[in-house]
Amino acid sequence: xxxxxxxxxxxxxxxxxxxxxxxxxxxxxxxxxxxxxxxxxxxxxxxxxxxxxxxxxxxxxxxxxxxxxxxxxxxxxxxxxxxxxxxxxxxxxxxxxxxxxxxxxxxxxxxxxxxxxxxxxxxxxxxxxxxxxxxxxxxxxxxxxxxxxxxxxxxxxxxxxxxxxxxxxxxxxxxxxxxxxxxxxxxxxxxxxxxxxxxxxxxxxxxxxxxxxxxxxxxxxxxxxxxxxxxxxxxxxxxxxxxxxxxxxxxxxxxxxxxxxxxxxxxxxxxxxxxxxxxxxxxxxxxxxxxxxxxxxxxxxxxxx
Ligand SMILES: NC(=O)c1ccc[n+]([C@@H]2O[C@H](COP(=O)([O-])OP(=O)(O)OC[C@H]3O[C@@H](n4cnc5c(N)ncnc54)[C@H](OP(=O)(O)O)[C@@H]3O)[C@@H](O)[C@H]2O)c1
Numbered sequence: 248x249x250x251x252x253x254x255x256x257x258x259x260x261x262x263x264x265x266x267x268x269x270x271x272x273x274x275x276x277x278x279x280x281x282x283x284x285x286x287x288x289x290x291x292x293x294x295x296x297x298x299x300x301x302x303x304x305x306x307x308x309x310x311x312x313x314x315x316x317x318x319x320x321x322x323x324x325x326x327x328x329x330x331x332x333x334x335x336x337x338x339x340x341x342x343x344x345x346x347x348x349x350x351x352x353x354x355x356x357x358x359x360x361x362x363x364x365x366x367x368x369x370x371x372x373x374x375x376x377x378x379x380x381x382x383x384x385x386x387x388x389x390x391x392x393x394x395x396x397x398x399x400x401x402x403x404x405x406x407x408x409x410x411x412x413x414x415x416x417x418x419x420x421x422x423x424x425x426x427x428x429x430x431x432x433x434x435x436x437x438x439x440x441x442x443x444x445x446x447x448x449x450x451x452x453x454x455x456x457x458x459x460x461x462x463x464x465x466x467x468x469x470x471x472x473x474x475x476x477x478x479x480x481x482x483x484x485x486x487x488x489x490x491x492x493x494x495x496x497x498x499x500x501x502x503x504x505x506x507x508x509x510x511x512x513x514x515x516x517x518x519x520x521x522x523x524x525x526x527x528x529x530x531x532x533x534x535x536x537x538x539x540x541x542x543x544x545x546x547x548x549x550x551x552x
């Protein structure tokens with residue numbers, strides 16, 4: 248039988264997962280994709296159905312690194328009670344399933360890297376927060392706490408666990424920036440609400456490098472903020488993005504209009520913020536390619552902006 252690939256990745260069709268797969272394959276590192284659905288898996292796939300609590304554990308035996316990125320999109324639909332439950336379940340149940348599977352394996356991985364989010368810290372104004380700061384309040388903070396706690400079985404089984412508290416991922420291919428770009432290019436960009444809320448962001452290429460860095464660094468474990476070292480206010484973000492695109496940003500979106508249009512998610516996703524600092528990554532020696540927003544936007548938007 249062939250050796251198992253070193254990496255297994257859930258959510259591999261998503262924004263972060265597909266960039267991670269591309270980065271590994273550029274270095275000729277094979278990866279096993281955890282894929283949902285009922286079909287015969289390709290040689291580089293393992294089937295799982297997190298909703299039903301099923302995973303093909305045999306195919307994961309001998310994998311060195313499991314990176315868990317799957318979860319229902321948090322801004323895909325209005326937050327009805329049912330959608331909120333799906334957002335929680337798709338993260339917490341899938342994480343527990345993988346953590347319990349890891350605990351039961353004969354040849355366990357060296358490390359379980361599980362996504363979490365800076366939503367853990369809640370709405371913190373301008374106060375700098377690092378991995379030692381307490382959790383905040385609200386739906387996202389509670390979701391992140393449950394999500395991280397669901398890794399416990401892997402940790403108890405002696406496997407190194409890293410919970411990556413990811414900030415706003417910058418890429419023109421998905422996430423918040425992809426949504427903003429058409430409006431900004433048209434000249435309709437502007438500050439959201441007061442514009443004072445702090446945006447803790449990370450460029451997608453640095454996030455992929457950070458995932459590979461924590462996977463390969465045995466000294467790193469527990470919560471790790473995956474954010475660039477220079478968070479900015481929404482006002483600063485708006486000004487910088489407008490300048491990079493050569494477009495005006497005179498069209499503010501008042502808080503009441505955002506709440507009317509988006510409902511409950513407007514506050515935690517757009518109007519609240521936190522100044523999240525990547526202390527653990529920096530302490531461990533990780534170097535950001537794009538630590539400031541200007542260079543990050545130059546990198547992700549490229550010349551054809
Ligand atoms: N992008 C950001 O700005 C950001 C910020 C903070 C945290 N994060 C977290 O980082 C992780 C990766 O982010 P991303 O931007 O790559 O997310 P994404 O593009 O939305 O991809 C997530 C992937 O999860 C799987 N998925 C979707 N719905 C699911 C469900 N109901 N149950 C189980 N799996 C489901 C899908 O992959 P398959 O179809 O292949 O299973 C999907 O491609 C997510 O957990 C996200 O919450 C992202």
